[in-house]
Amino acid sequence: MTDDKLICIAKIGKAHGIRGMVYLSVYTEDTSLLLAPNILRDKDGDSSLEIEEISPHKNGFLAKIKNVYDRNMAEELCHKELYILRDELKSITDDDDFYYVDLIGLAVFLQNNDKQFGKIINVHNFGAGDLIEIMPENDGDSFFLPFTKAFVPDVNMQDLRVTISPPDDFIDT
Amino acid sequence: MSRSVWKGPFIERYVLKKAQVVQESGRNEVIKIWSRKSMIMPQFVGLTFGVYNGQKFIPVSVTGEMIGHKFGEFSPTRTYYGHGADKKAKRK
Numbered sequence: 692m693t694d695d696k697l698i699c700i701a702k703i704g705k706a707h708g709i710r711g712m713v714y715l716s717v718y719t720e721d722t723s724l725l726l727a728p729n730i731l732r733d734k735d736g737d738s739s740l741e742i743e744e745i746s747p748h749k750n751g752f753l754a755k756i757k758n759v760y761d762r763n764m765a766e767e768l769c770h771k772e773l774y775i776l777r778d779e780l781k782s783i784t785d786d787d788d789f790y791y792v793d794l795i796g797l798a799v800f801l802q803n804n805d806k807q808f809g810k811i812i813n814v815h816n817f818g819a820g821d822l823i824e825i826m827p828e829n830d831g832d833s834f835f836l837p838f839t840k841a842f843v844p845d846v847n848m849q850d851l852r853v854t855i856s857p858p859d860d861f862i863d864t
Numbered sequence: 865m866s867r868s869v870w871k872g873p874f875i876e877r878y879v880l881k882k883a884q885v886v887q888e889s890g891r892n893e894v895i896k897i898w899s900r901k902s903m904i905m906p907q908f909v910g911l912t913f914g915v916y917n918g919q920k921f922i923p924v925s926v927t928g929e930m931i932g933h934k935f936g937e938f939s940p941t942r943t944y945y946g947h948g949a950d951k952k953a954k955r956k
Contacts, residue, residue, distance in 0.1 A: 699947060
């Protein structure tokens with residue numbers, strides 16, 4: 692697994708006021724990640740950005756960024772995405788919990804078949820449990836499979852592979 | 865305007881039939897349905913339905929909290945999926 696993978700956790704929006712505040716769209720559940728020193732990066736991996744304070748505002752957040760003192764400086768940061776490294780996420784203790792970012796890209800194998808079937812291209816939750824989206828190797832469209840022990844009996848993070856047991860008539864959809 | 869109580873919940877007959885067949889067989893399979901407007905009934909808890917969204921069948925594993933909702937609510941027809949960031953998936 693590549694632990695230097697960048698994960699987008701927030702995006703800077705418009706400037707707010709004249710004192711260098713900006714709107715912030717936050718994608719992470721753990722907002723303490725945004726305030727931790729020296730972990731925020733931009734798309735190129737540069738870690739010069741640091742958020743000093745963050746406060747809820749309407750449906751999002753307002754943030755004060757270090758060394759940004761006026762509106763002009765804040766406007767230069769508009770639409771900038773903020774990333775962290777995969778290593779900086781908290782480690783998971785439960786064997787059946789996985790970060791979306793770790794599951795995406797895993798090779799998919801059918802039960803009792805050593806040939807690679809496809810790979811996971813996304814993970815979703817539409818309100819009825821977690822689903823993995825699988826793109827078959829040969830051709831055809833991607834399909835969804837419930838992320839349950841019945842349909843995904845094995846997840847091997849060491850070998851970066853999952854074993855699936857889909858219903859017979861479900862793959863050809 | 866809400867549906868009259870005396871009519872009872874709306875559900876397509878073929879959905880009930882398919883669910884009954886799978887329940888009796890005890891097999892672990894995804895029941896393909898096209899009826900997004902059918903209501904989720906108590907006897908569906910524990911089953912997995914593949915609800916058509918116009919393009920694909922989205923698996924919906926029915927739990928007790930979903931009773932009374934419609935199948936279509938769990939099978940979005942548009943493709944905005946949001947950001948993964950630090951979200952976690954739990955294998956149940």
